[in-house]
Amino acid sequence: MAEKKLIKRKYLGVGYMHQFRKNDTGETLLVPCTEIEYNKLAQKDGSKFNPVQDGYTWECSFGGTYKVDTPSTLMGEDEYCIVGGDAVIILSGKPIFERMKIVPKEAIVDDKIDTNLWQLQ
Amino acid sequence: MAITIGNTTSTRGPAAEATTMTFSHNSNGDFLVVTAQWFRSVTPTSYTYNGTSMTQAVYINDTYDSVIYYLASPTAGANNAVLTLSGTSGITGSAISLTGVNASPLGSTNTATGTSNAPSTSLTTTAANSIIVDSIYRNNNNTCTAGGSQIEFQDNTDLAYGTEGGMASYLVCTTATSYSMSWSYASSTAWSHALAEFKEATASGPTNLKSLDTNVKANIKSYNTNVIANVKSINTNA
Numbered sequence: 326m327a328e329k330k331l332i333k334r335k336y337l338g339v340g341y342m343h344q345f346r347k348n349d350t351g352e353t354l355l356v357p358c359t360e361i362e363y364n365k366l367a368q369k370d371g372s373k374f375n376p377v378q379d380g381y382t383w384e385c386s387f388g389g390t391y392k393v394d395t396p397s398t399l400m401g402e403d404e405y406c407i408v409g410g411d412a413v414i415i416l417s418g419k420p421i422f423e424r425m426k427i428v429p430k431e432a433i434v435d436d437k438i439d440t441n442l443w444q445l446q
Numbered sequence: 447m448a449i450t451i452g453n454t455t456s457t458r459g460p461a462a463e464a465t466t467m468t469f470s471h472n473s474n475g476d477f478l479v480v481t482a483q484w485f486r487s488v489t490p491t492s493y494t495y496n497g498t499s500m501t502q503a504v505y506i507n508d509t510y511d512s513v514i515y516y517l518a519s520p521t522a523g524a525n526n527a528v529l530t531l532s533g534t535s536g537i538t539g540s541a542i543s544l545t546g547v548n549a550s551p552l553g554s555t556n557t558a559t560g561t562s563n564a565p566s567t568s569l570t571t572t573a574a575n576s577i578i579v580d581s582i583y584r585n586n587n588n589t590c591t592a593g594g595s596q597i598e599f600q601d602n603t604d605l606a607y608g609t610e611g612g613m614a615s616y617l618v619c620t621t622a623t624s625y626s627m628s629w630s631y632a633s634s635t636a637w638s639h640a641l642a643e644f645k646e647a648t649a650s651g652p653t654n655l656k657s658l659d660t661n662v663k664a665n666i667k668s669y670n671t672n673v674i675a676n677v678k679s680i681n682t683n684a
Contacts, residue, residue, distance in 0.1 A: 344461055353461055366468045367528040369497035375470060375526070385457050389465025389534055399462050425463055 327440045329403060329416065331433065336406040336413075340392030340399070345381035354381055357398045363388045405433060414438060447647045449577050450475070451616070452543030454599035455527075459538040459612070466530040467537050471495070475543030477551065478520040479503075479644065480527055481600060483512050483583035483612035486535035495541075496525035503642040506557035510611075512581040512640040516551060538612030540600030544577065546647050553643030560637060566593070566628035567639045571619045575646040578617045580627040584637040585611060593628030619643075 341363040345354040356376070365374040366386055376383055391413050392398045393406050400406060402417035402424070412430040416438075428442060452475035460467050463486070471478070478495055489507060493500045493515040500515035520543075527541055553576055558567040569578055581600075584590065592598040592615045600614035619625055627641055 342460070342462070355461060363466075363468070366526050367494060367497065370525075371497065372470060372524055372526050383470070385460060385467050385469040387460035387462070387464035387467040387537075389531075390460075390462050391534075 328437045329440045331414065331436050331438055332401075332404045333436055334393035334395060334400055334404050334406045336408050337392045337394060337398070339388065340390035341386070341388040342390065342398070343376040343378075343386045344384045345376075345378045346384050347381050349380070353384075354378065355397055355399070357392075358386065360388065405438070412438075416440065447546040447649070448575055449544055449546045449618070449644065449646050451597075452545060454543070455541045456600040456602070456614075457539050458602050459536065463534040463536050465532075465534050466528065467539065468526050468528045469539065469541075470524050471527050471541035471543075472524045473520045473522055473543050475545040476519055477544040477547040477644070478517045478541060479544060479579050479642075480515050480517075480529075480539065480541045481513065481579070481581035481612070481614040482515075482529050482537060482539040483510070483581060483602075483638075484531065484535035484537045485510050485583065485585065485611065486533065488531045488533035488535050490529065491532055492528075492530045494528045496521040503552055504555035504557060504640045506559065506638045506640045508559045508638045509636055510559075510583040510585060510638040512557075512583050512638045514579055514581050514640055514642045516642075516644070518547070518549075518551065538583075538600070538602040540581075540612075540614045542579065542599055542614075542616065544644065548573075548645040548647050551644050553645045555643070556641045558639045560639075561634060562637070563588075563632060563634045564628065564630045565637045565639050566626050567641055568624050568626045569641045569643060570624045571622045571643045573643075573645045574619075574621050576619045576622070576643045578619055578625060578627060578641055578643050579614065580616075580639065580641045581612075581614045582629055582637055582639045583611050584613070584629070584631065585635040586631070586633055587611065588631035588633050590629055590631040593626070593630065596627060
């Protein structure tokens with residue numbers, strides 16, 4: 326069994342973010358926003374509420390993330406949170422489309438996960 | 447009236463898995479086509495532009511998903527396109543403005559899935575001068591090249607980023623026949639491909655009326671000439 330140590334994060338609900346790209350370096354900047362702020366963008370003439378940030382270009386905004394108790398509100402690699410009866414995990418060293426998994430919370434014991442679970446799914 | 451291409455927008459999408467994304471597209475045509483691609487087993491619940499729901503043209507729901515929506519008479523200018531899914535996934539998308547699309551815009555559609563480094567899906571168009579738009583998700587971030595005369599307007603090949611894999615292109619089709627929309631990249635992987643034909647607008651009413659008037663006048667002149675000739679001939683005989 327290949328075990329991976331994880332850091333537990335507290336689930337805070339559904340998250341919403343504004344996403345910018347830095348004009349000179351291309352670096353991505355994520356700024357948390359509220360559901361109300363996000364929903365304004367989708368309304369008729371909602372573009373007048375599009376966010377602005379000096380030195381950056383707004384790329385998109387998004388919602389429905391797992392909001393946790395990190396500065397960015399997003400889970401980092403090798404972190405997890407409990408949502409109901411499930412554990413939502415972000416594992417390092419995986420392609421982007423394989424790195425997030427939702428497993429029964431009992432699969433995590435002492436903040437460790439059997440990484441073979443990734444190969445089974 | 448030939449279909450003309452306007453502004454295009456390609457978004458690499460959210461940096462994290464999400465259920466909804468919003469991006470801006472500067473609409474400068476009288477018709478809008480948008481695409482989206484994602485890799486989890488969730489379905490699209492809506493795709494709006496400036497708050498107006500768009501119509502789904504084609505959707506492939508497989509291991510990976512690709513979808514194309516459209517909207518006639520979109521609001522001009524920079525407005526927001528908003529995709530909402532039934533659950534979280536990495537998402538990418540794009541938009542393209544068109545002008546000169548038929549009032550009954552949608553022609554043929556097709557979908558395909560497979561595993562290869564050279565996806566190719568055919569579509570038989572129903573009218574001359576249509577445009578085919580395709581949307582593909584392929585499960586890697588290899589540099590990807592559109593085939594033949596296809597013009598690429600979405601390229602989500604970004605190794606350092608979240609949801610690589612979404613691509614889109616269009617092809618101008620002069621005749622109603624079978625076309626192949628193809629892509630190529632280095633490593634074989636799974637893909638999902640969706641294609642839709644958008645038809646050219648037909649000639650307008652005033653153009654036809656002018657043509658009819660010309661023909662009527664020409665026929666009347668010819669008839670008068672014949673009548674006069676016949677009358678003279680009758681007088682001479684009498």
